[in-house]
Amino acid sequence: MHRPMTATPLITRPEGLYCPAGDFYIDPMRPVARALITHGHADHARAGHGAVLATAQTLDIMALRYGEGFAGARQVAEGPLRIGDVTVGFHPAGHVLGSAQIKVAGAGPSVVVTGDYARTTNPACAPWEPVACDIFVTEATFALPVFRHPDPAQEIGKLLASVAAFPERAHLVGAYALGKAQRVIMLLRQAGYDAPIYIHGALQKLCDYHLSQGVALGDLRPATVARGKKGDFAGAIVIAPPSAFAATWAQRFPDPVICFASGWMMVRARARQRGVELPLVISDHVDWPELTTTITELNPDETWVTHGREDAILRWCALQGLAAKPLRLIGFEDEPE
Incomplete structure (x- = not known):
């Protein structure tokens, strides 16, 4: 009562x-x-x-x-x-x-x-x-x-399946700098993905801080494309803030698959508006x-x-x-x- x-x-x-x-x-x-x-x-x-x-x-x-x-x-x-x-x-x-x-x-x-x-x-x-x-x-x-969010491991499985299906393309994952980016990285590691993960410079400080707090993000490298070297990122996973995709930055990578990790990706219209090819329904x-x-x-x-x-x-x-x-x-x- x-x-x-x-x-x-x-x-x-x-x-x-x-x-x-x-x-x-x-x-x-x-x-x-x-x-x-x-x-x-x-x-x-x-x-x-x-x-x-x-x-x-x-x-x-x-x-x-x-x-x-x-x-x-x-x-x-x-x-x-x-x-x-x-x-x-x-x-x-x-x-x-x-x-x-x-x-x-x-x-x-x-x-x-x-x-x-x-x-x-x-x-x-x-x-x-x-x-x-x-x-x-x-x-x-x-x-x-x-809004009934799926198992995030299932969503990461979709990402890894796409990477395997399109080894010639870079997969660019939009994820907010605090929390979502590190969670996506950890989910990839838990799924057995031990290859380097490339991150946009805007994520570096917060990823470094998570590492200092014992969050095992694994091998992270700068997502820097040298002139004439965009092919080096074929098959790579790149994490970046979604705002980066509105600029020419994303076009530096080979035929990029644009992904976005968000609970809002359940709404198909939002995915289309953002030009997202692979929506990942991962929410915090x-x-x-x-x-x-x-x-x-x-x-x-x-x-x-x-x-x-x-x-x-x-x-x-x-x-x-x-x-x-x-x-x-x-x-x-x-x-x-």
Whole structure:
């Protein structure tokens, strides 16, 4: 039996989710005096805050992306911390390296802010763990029943089958620099692919950082094509940010097969719009079955929905007799998955 909500520890402000009892924001969209950050993607981690509290890996990643002066002060989240009148804890989210769910507990109901999270095993980061709470704040990136992501190993199998079928062509895989690129590389290694993998220069720093954190990416080499040497990349797998494919960079490679690793590749129109020949449905977010399973298992008194498609999951909660509401945070955009 769910108890009625008393005053909640988090409220919405133009800057984002705010905790009055602790005087901090979680993943604020504007610079604030004190920010708690769930992970290093730019739609959650912004520069310019007075102080930032996050996992050690997220702080490192923010420094790599924004420079060492990305905040006035920084603090590593280690164990439960008392901030004002609340206790905060950071728990693995399974999204990208360093990603965390943030639990806030005080005199009233406890709340868990997931940021972004994934329940499918990701060899490039710590696995998601369930965290009991009264209020569950969930993302809704793929919160439609149509989104049922396949086994990522199956998608990597498609890539390797194409490489075997077209040994004269380079396979260029679009993958975002933080998280997705390293996950694709790890999935290839787990599938037994031990050949060199070539990476765009924009991925180098973050791949080097993953290696320093014990993520075994294997033999990575720069995707640099010397004049008259494009044939050297026949049969190679090249990982690059999707933005690279909009330029002439991709044409440096021999008859490239354009691939894109994303949960959005379930939508054929998106693949066609991007000129993707081989879509790879690999996501670092929960899909519809994982989202509904998570809410069912945690069984919070309330579910707050943000960052994506709210209507379907709100309707599902209503049909299950579960209390839910949209946050509609101003300024949040879909992460380019």
